[in-house]
Amino acid sequence: YTQGIAATKMDWQKTLHNWQGRISEELDSVVDFWLRHSHDKEYGSVGFLQSFFSKVWMYSRLYRKVPRFQRPELLQAAKAGGEFLLRHARVAPPSQKCAFVLTRDGRPVKIQRTIFSECFYVLGLDELGRATGESHYQREALTMMEAIVHWVREDPSELGRPQLAGAVPHDSMAVPMMLLNLVDQLSEGDVEVANRFKELDNWSAQKILSHLQRNGAAVLENVSEDGKELPGCLGRQQNPGHAIEAGWFLLRCAMRQLNSGLQSQAVDKFMKQPFRSGWDPEHGGLFAFQDVDDFCPTQLEWRMKLWWPHTEAMVAFLMAFAQTQDQELLELFHQVANYTFAKFRDPELAGEWFGYLSQEGQVALTIKGGPFKDLFLGFHSPLPPSLPPWCSCSPWCTLHQGQLVKEPSLGPEWEDTILLSTFHL
Amino acid sequence: YTQGIAATKMDWQKTLHNWQGRISEELDSVVDFWLRHSHDKEYGSVGFLQSFFSKVWMYSRLYRKVPRFQRPELLQAAKAGGEFLLRHARVAPPSQKCAFVLTRDGRPVKIQRTIFSECFYVLGLDELGRATGESHYQREALTMMEAIVHWVREDPSELGRPQLAGAVPHDSMAVPMMLLNLVDQLSEGDVEVANRFKELDNWSAQKILSHLQRNGAAVLENVSEDGKELPGCLGRQQNPGHAIEAGWFLLRCAMRQLNSGLQSQAVDKFMKQPFRSGWDPEHGGLFAFQDVDDFCPTQLEWRMKLWWPHTEAMVAFLMAFAQTQDQELLELFHQVANYTFAKFRDPELAGEWFGYLSQEGQVALTIKGGPFKDLFLGFHSPLPPSLPPWCSCSPWCTLHQGQLVKEPSLGPEWEDTILLSTFHL
Numbered sequence: 001y002t003q004g005i006a007a008t009k010m011d012w013q014k015t016l017h018n019w020q021g022r023i024s025e026e027l028d029s030v031v032d033f034w035l036r037h038s039h040d041k042e043y044g045s046v047g048f049l050q051s052f053f054s055k056v057w058m059y060s061r062l063y064r065k066v067p068r069f070q071r072p073e074l075l076q077a078a079k080a081g082g083e084f085l086l087r088h089a090r091v092a093p094p095s096q097k098c099a100f101v102l103t104r105d106g107r108p109v110k111i112q113r114t115i116f117s118e119c120f121y122v123l124g125l126d127e128l129g130r131a132t133g134e135s136h137y138q139r140e141a142l143t144m145m146e147a148i149v150h151w152v153r154e155d156p157s158e159l160g161r162p163q164l165a166g167a168v169p170h171d172s173m174a175v176p177m178m179l180l181n182l183v184d185q186l187s188e189g190d191v192e193v194a195n196r197f198k199e200l201d202n203w204s205a206q207k208i209l210s211h212l213q214r215n216g217a218a219v220l221e222n223v224s225e226d227g228k229e230l231p232g233c234l235g236r237q238q239n240p241g242h243a244i245e246a247g248w249f250l251l252r253c254a255m256r257q258l259n260s261g262l263q264s265q266a267v268d269k270f271m272k273q274p275f276r277s278g279w280d281p282e283h284g285g286l287f288a289f290q291d292v293d294d295f296c297p298t299q300l301e302w303r304m305k306l307w308w309p310h311t312e313a314m315v316a317f318l319m320a321f322a323q324t325q326d327q328e329l330l331e332l333f334h335q336v337a338n339y340t341f342a343k344f345r346d347p348e349l350a351g352e353w354f355g356y357l358s359q360e361g362q363v364a365l366t367i368k369g370g371p372f373k374d375l376f377l378g379f380h381s382p383l384p385p386s387l388p389p390w391c392s393c394s395p396w397c398t399l400h401q402g403q404l405v406k407e408p409s410l411g412p413e414w415e416d417t418i419l420l421s422t423f424h425l
Numbered sequence: 426y427t428q429g430i431a432a433t434k435m436d437w438q439k440t441l442h443n444w445q446g447r448i449s450e451e452l453d454s455v456v457d458f459w460l461r462h463s464h465d466k467e468y469g470s471v472g473f474l475q476s477f478f479s480k481v482w483m484y485s486r487l488y489r490k491v492p493r494f495q496r497p498e499l500l501q502a503a504k505a506g507g508e509f510l511l512r513h514a515r516v517a518p519p520s521q522k523c524a525f526v527l528t529r530d531g532r533p534v535k536i537q538r539t540i541f542s543e544c545f546y547v548l549g550l551d552e553l554g555r556a557t558g559e560s561h562y563q564r565e566a567l568t569m570m571e572a573i574v575h576w577v578r579e580d581p582s583e584l585g586r587p588q589l590a591g592a593v594p595h596d597s598m599a600v601p602m603m604l605l606n607l608v609d610q611l612s613e614g615d616v617e618v619a620n621r622f623k624e625l626d627n628w629s630a631q632k633i634l635s636h637l638q639r640n641g642a643a644v645l646e647n648v649s650e651d652g653k654e655l656p657g658c659l660g661r662q663q664n665p666g667h668a669i670e671a672g673w674f675l676l677r678c679a680m681r682q683l684n685s686g687l688q689s690q691a692v693d694k695f696m697k698q699p700f701r702s703g704w705d706p707e708h709g710g711l712f713a714f715q716d717v718d719d720f721c722p723t724q725l726e727w728r729m730k731l732w733w734p735h736t737e738a739m740v741a742f743l744m745a746f747a748q749t750q751d752q753e754l755l756e757l758f759h760q761v762a763n764y765t766f767a768k769f770r771d772p773e774l775a776g777e778w779f780g781y782l783s784q785e786g787q788v789a790l791t792i793k794g795g796p797f798k799d800l801f802l803g804f805h806s807p808l809p810p811s812l813p814p815w816c817s818c819s820p821w822c823t824l825h826q827g828q829l830v831k832e833p834s835l836g837p838e839w840e841d842t843i844l845l846s847t848f849h850l
Contacts, residue, residue: 091589099589107591164516164524166532296791300781301725303789356725358783364728366721 012330019337026345026353031062031069033351033368035077056081056124060131075131082128082137089121096147097158113161115148119178122148126185138186142193145182149200152179170222170230173246176207180249187256194256205253205262208246212269218292219243219274233298238290240278241309247271248316251323267320267329275313275332283360284339286310303359307373310340437755444762451770451778456487456494458776458793460502481506481549485556500556507553507562514546521572522583538586540573544603547573551610563611567618570607574625577604595647595655598671601632605674612681619681630678630687633671637694643717644668644699658723663715665703666734672696673741676748692745692754700738700757708785709764711735728784732798735765 034055059078062069088106089098098117099108111117122141129137151159152175183201187194210227213220221237222230229235247270254263278286285305289297296302317333320326343361344353346368355373356365367373459480484503487494513531514523523542524533536542547566554562576584577600608626612619635652638645646662647655654660672695679688703711710730714722721727742758745751768786769778771793780798781790792798 099591101591103591108589109591109593111587111589162536164533164536166524166526166528166534168534298790298792300729300790303783304725358728365723365725367723370723 012327015330015334022341028068029351030353035073036351054120054124056085057120057127060124060127064127064131078128079132082125085121085124086140089117095158096144097160111160113159115151115159115175116178118144118148119182122182123185130188141186145186148182149179153203168230169225170234171207171210171225171227173208173211173219173221173242176204177242177246177249179204180208180253184249184252184256201253201256205250208250208270209265211246212265214292216269217273218277219246219270220292233291233295236292236295237297238274238278238292239288239309240274240286240290241288241306241312243274243278244271244309244313244316247274248312248319251316251320255323263323267324267326271313271316271320272328272332275336278309279335280305280359285343285357285359285361286313286336301356304364305343305357305359305361307340307344307353307355310336310344314340437752440755440759447766453493454776455778460498461776479545479549481510482545482552485549485552489552489556503553504557507550510546510549511565514542520583521569522585536585538584540576540584540600541603543569543573544607547607548610555613566611570611573607574604578628593655594650595659596632596635596650596652598633598636598644598646598667601629602667602671602674604629605633605678609674609677609681626678626681630675633675633695634690636671637690639717641694642698643702644671644695645717658716658720661717661720662722663699663703663717664713664734665699665711665715666713666731666737668699668703669696669734669741670737672699673737673744676741676745680748688748692749692751696738696741696745697753697757700742700761703734704760705730705784710768710782710784710786711738711761726781729789730768730782730784730786732765732769732778732780735761735769739765 056078059074059081063071063074063078084106088102091097091099091108091111096118097111098121099110100112100117101109103109122144125137125144126141129135129139129141147158157163179200183197183204187197187201211219211221211223213223213229219238220229220235221239221242222234224230247266250266250270251263254260254266275286278290280287280303286309287302288304288306288309289299289302291297313336314333317329317336321329321333339361343357344355346352346354352368354363354365355367355370356363358364481503484499484506488496488499488503509531513527516522516524516533516536521543522536523546524535525537525542526534528534547569550562550569551566554560554564554566572583582588604625608622608629612622612626636644636646636648638648638654644663645654645660646664646667647659649655672691675691675695676688679685679691700711703715705712705728711734712727713729713731713734714724714727716722738761739758742754742761746754746758764786768782769780771777771779777793779788779790780792781788783789
């Protein structure tokens, strides 16, 4: 990563300006790719296939924040998607529980027994309300938010997971991370809402910090409900990309709360440290999973390099650099950005990136979209003003004998369905 | 695979005799490995950790069929396991639904909304009844079998999977495969039981044959309930190891029914053909997943080489050779056996094999056992008399810096738990 090391000696403003150009170009072609390939022509007014929530959010956010995307077709698509959600996402009102996958005409295919579909519903509708100026979308998002908080902090029974006598309760870092992200979304520019969720904001940050274990030397994905390390491989599980993402959410929380101590922890313990321990010294790139004691993880894909930890690390390091002006963060940004652009970008078919590489950095899956990969901007946060939003993600398209083939059909599970939300891995 | 090709010119009896020696040695050291590492010392009388059902079956079958394993400790372990199952496997009697994972003291951790835990319960208890001569185990197995058939053919509601308006019903090949396997187990040497399940035997074989699509050119994992190809990636999904396993079960069915047409289909369409299309021409070994139209599968591990398709293919080809004396099957056996012994066998620590290789054949996970890998004999069928049973599988042990480390603990999900059944992938 000589380019990254050399960059420390360069004028960082010039370097960032260069990256701005490259990222901006990619963003344009990625959005164009999805506009071309993922919209549902047949049910045109309804929206677009796959990963609904995140696209409602994406198109709305692009429209609202990035002048060159202030195009009527983006807002129309977002709004059609939002209306579809309002009509079909909730499976059995008055319950707030949402489907994870719907058919093209709105019938539920799959329901997850978690909070994540509902969280993406909140993100999508709140942002749509902001982009359109129609506040009823935001009111709906806040109503769903109350249900989510109730499930997490009071009573999860509506989620439908049976309580079994032998199941050991544990905290997964994904839940408070998601809540921080929602608070960030909902409270933008709204003091009243920010105050309403201030306690939740603190609670979520503390919950995430409880995953920092071993005297601050490691972020663990799962801990006990009282914040202790768990025995076994579940307790030893690490996901470096997820830790860095948590760092970004914690940093945003520190910014909201003007908490410099939290900022340092976010940057040092949730970004720099997991990046260093999660980076493959042999082939470069971040491992998908690790075991804190260096045992072998049980996930078959643990050695693979996935797109989202890399694009999210770019987001995290730039955001942290913007806050701290710490040159080391710029170096880390360079390291991950160079790897990411060299390996995940499709040199033949600009428009969308590959998502899954072998440990050695070879393309392992040629799909451009899939059950867990679609269009989703990782960058919805204030950035160095010279940098545009940044796209972390990817329709059901595959490369077939060198040709981009739009998947004719995805099977009863996916085909004719609209995947309501995605949650990586 | 010159060794395999050369073998066709050799006296096959001599070749098989050589393989018998190698396989026999492996079986001894694998069983020894599990006896040493997987028994629960603390709850000693209860049984052994992990993959309970399959070990009850394994130990009982070894005791009953292989003279050198007629050792009291195997039967004692099997019986302790069987008694534990009778006490704890069923979660809420009188329902027959079983847990998938239990704690060490018998509390349920996880329940799958499928039939597979219950199927392994049937296998384990029936074989235990045969090994001990205590017929109440077999009666219990038959009672469970009735529940399984009811769920599959009449009413699945007790399995607990919600019926959603948008879900497209489809047939997965795993279900009739499992039923054929159970009929094979239950009807051994019992004309009355064999007659009782004859119609089910035929029904299951026909269901499996409905997965042979495209004028017999491809075995597809999922088809519609009326036996048609499904659109999309679910319909295009192939698993060569699974197809070959289905071939073995179909061949057994053909032997029970003296059906030479079915035998030919089993060998040609479910063994030879999937083996040829599933074999990696570049690096050798069977792919974990494929797409019948050569699109990219969505499973991240699709290129990896897993142990069980290879050991099961050895079983299938030997069994088919024993029936047909077709020399080509012996060649295929050599091809897969040479690869399997060269790549999956741990040259440093005889006793248990690796389970997961990269596409190139390098060890990708060093675990010897895991959520889906443990001791399970793939070979519970009549064989050429000179060949011993053959072991297709692996305790929670990992290799750590060159040392075999027994997993101190596996996390709340697995540690202190007894995984009641395994079903590969």
